[in-house]
Amino acid sequence: MSDLLKDAAKRGLKKAARWASTGKNLPRLKGMQAWWQRHVGDQNEVNALREQYASLIHTPDKRKLLANHERKIHSQFGEDGLLLHFFSQIGAPNKTFIEFGIEDGTECNAANLALHFGWGGLLMDGSDSLADRARTFYHRRHGIAPQHVQIRTNFITKENVNDLFAQYGFKGELDMLSIDIDGVDYWIWDAVTVVSPRLLIIEFNASFGPTRSVTVPYEPSFERYAHHESGWYHGASLAAFTKLAAKKGYFLAGCDTSGANAIFIRRDLGQGKVAEFTPEEAFYPCAPRMREASLDEQWERVKHLPLIEI
Numbered sequence: 001m002s003d004l005l006k007d008a009a010k011r012g013l014k015k016a017a018r019w020a021s022t023g024k025n026l027p028r029l030k031g032m033q034a035w036w037q038r039h040v041g042d043q044n045e046v047n048a049l050r051e052q053y054a055s056l057i058h059t060p061d062k063r064k065l066l067a068n069h070e071r072k073i074h075s076q077f078g079e080d081g082l083l084l085h086f087f088s089q090i091g092a093p094n095k096t097f098i099e100f101g102i103e104d105g106t107e108c109n110a111a112n113l114a115l116h117f118g119w120g121g122l123l124m125d126g127s128d129s130l131a132d133r134a135r136t137f138y139h140r141r142h143g144i145a146p147q148h149v150q151i152r153t154n155f156i157t158k159e160n161v162n163d164l165f166a167q168y169g170f171k172g173e174l175d176m177l178s179i180d181i182d183g184v185d186y187w188i189w190d191a192v193t194v195v196s197p198r199l200l201i202i203e204f205n206a207s208f209g210p211t212r213s214v215t216v217p218y219e220p221s222f223e224r225y226a227h228h229e230s231g232w233y234h235g236a237s238l239a240a241f242t243k244l245a246a247k248k249g250y251f252l253a254g255c256d257t258s259g260a261n262a263i264f265i266r267r268d269l270g271q272g273k274v275a276e277f278t279p280e281e282a283f284y285p286c287a288p289r290m291r292e293a294s295l296d297e298q299w300e301r302v303k304h305l306p307l308i309e310i
Helices: 005-020 021-050 064-069 078-092 111-117 130-143 161-167 185-191 238-248 295-302
Strands: 096-100 120-125 149-153 173-177 195-203 252-257 261-265
Touching: 078 111, 078 173, 078 195, 078 261, 120 130, 130 149, 161 185, 173 185, 185 195, 185 238, 238 252, 238 261
Parallel strands: 096 120, 096 173, 120 149, 173 195
Antiparallel strands: 195 261, 252 261
């Protein structure tokens, strides 16, 4: 990887590290972590009860019923439960995944499937140090064979994504593809042709709102903090991803309630089994950002930057 791409991959992480290492921010960080752990535990229990006693929910709808399946084990928010729910409906004959943008791999969409359900696949990140930490976590701490869960250091672009998948032994049918690079995610998914995932989970940019169909322009070394200090200028809107999904033979099956990830299912597998959502039905604002600014305020901060309408 070129020095330029390495620097781009690390810049956002360095900013977060500088914030966390500042003395006055350490108590705040620890408080946030403690609150989040309590919140996750409480929400997992509430969702379990709502799932078990769904018939008692007043005026249930498909959005509320889907949210009941959320569980956080290793995912960022409730995606672990959503993925298990959807795979129980469409099946996962190969138990395989590819995920890139994993950071150290301890909090990602494939972790629960690999650690607790025995799935195998490919995990990738653009940072050498983070990939090394992921190898420690999966291979040494949990004893998973390196050939069963490969962990590779690569910076993904639309020019190299198919070659890298093929180089590491992945072609054709795949159970899950997870994309989370906080950058040109739209253009990477558009470029993927060498694998055909049954389910795709991808981070959308909720700051763009539920109806705008836009993406950032393609830039191989895109780094969101270099474009705007908020970090809210990246990726694509939910509506844009839904249009791309339709072109590639997928439909929107829902989003996590924290407004981070959207899940798309291949139409030939999910139609008639899984409820389909429009972007407006599935959309949730990004919960962490809503603590800083309203959805309209988030859009006001980034709308002057270059965007491509889809």
